[in-house]
Amino acid sequence: MTIHATTIVAVRRDGKTAMAGDGQVTIEDTIVKASAEKVRTMRDGDVIVGYAGAAADALTLFERLEDTLDEYSGNLTRAALELVKQWRTDKVLRRLEALLLVADADACFLVSGTGDLIVPDDDVVGIGSGGPYAVAAGKALLRNTDMSAREIAEAAIRIAGEICVFTNEDITIYQVPED
Numbered sequence: 787m788t789i790h791a792t793t794i795v796a797v798r799r800d801g802k803t804a805m806a807g808d809g810q811v812t813i814e815d816t817i818v819k820a821s822a823e824k825v826r827t828m829r830d831g832d833v834i835v836g837y838a839g840a841a842a843d844a845l846t847l848f849e850r851l852e853d854t855l856d857e858y859s860g861n862l863t864r865a866a867l868e869l870v871k872q873w874r875t876d877k878v879l880r881r882l883e884a885l886l887l888v889a890d891a892d893a894c895f896l897v898s899g900t901g902d903l904i905v906p907d908d909d910v911v912g913i914g915s916g917g918p919y920a921v922a923a924g925k926a927l928l929r930n931t932d933m934s935a936r937e938i939a940e941a942a943i944r945i946a947g948e949i950c951v952f953t954n955e956d957i958t959i960y961q962v963p964e965d
Contacts, residue, residue, distance in 0.1 A: 792824055793916030793946045793953040794836035796887050796894045797924050798909040799935040802961055803889045805834040806939035808916065808947060809956030817954075825958045828852050829860055832890055834960045838914035839884030847873065847884060847897075862890045866897055874901040885913045891962045910942075916950035936961045 791812045796805040807825040811818050825836040826848065833855060837844035850872060854865040866888055873879045879899070886897040896904040896911055904911075910924035923945035927938045940959055947953040 791822075791952050792838040792914030793912065793920050793943055793950060794824060794838055794887050794914050795910065795912040795917065795920035795924055795939055795942045795946075796834070796836070796889050797928065797935045797939045797942070798889075798894060799928065799938065801891065802935045802963065803834065803891055803894055804935040804939040804959060804961040805836050805887060805889055806943045806957050806959040807836045807914075808943055808953045809958065810952060810954040812952050820954055821956050823958045825960060827960050827962075829855055831960070831964065832860065832962060833862060834887075834889045834962055836887045836913070837884050838917070840882070843882035844884040844886065846879075846882060847886060850879070851886070851888065862888060862893055862895075866895045866903055870897055870901055870903045873897075873899045887911060887913055889962065910938075912942075914952075916943075916946035916953035919946035919949045919953070936965075 791810045794807040805825050809821040811822050851869050854868045858864040888895050912921040920942040924942035943957050947955045
């Protein structure tokens with residue numbers, strides 16, 4: 787069984803970070819859910835997290851990230867680095883299959899179980915089946931418009947949904963700091 791679905795994109799502009807995700811879950815060639823929420827907030831809305839991959843695995847990682855954020859007093863960089871270390875070295879965690887985007891007002895990271903903690907070169911990063919489409923749209927909008935981070939993230943998901951069959955337009959979006 788091949789599970790596809792997910793487009794998550796994060797955009798930074800003018801001191802704000804927005805993250806958006808679509809709601810489609812697909813197994814093989816069937817859409818089994820259209821309104822999944824793959825983007826969430828932590829620490830009273832100060833941190834945004836989105837995932838691609840196995841939902842149960844991602845939720846386990848969300849819990850670990852929350853714990854490490856508490857341990858490091860909300861310092862996302864330290865918490866993300868610690869999560870990567872745990873994920874890579876723990877015998878149970880290393881079997882988890884997911885990718886995370888984590889962001890706050892100051893930083894955005896792509897986190898994987900293979901030990902990756904990637905800071906994107908640009909102010910746009912994406913994961914999932916439609917991630918590359920959303921990133922391309924986001925980069926074009928960031929370079930050629932005055933749209934806000936939130937507007938770009940939403941538009942990028944909508945554009946990805948026009949191209950990627952595993953992406954829909956049921957969008958969850960959060961921004962830090964909120965307007």
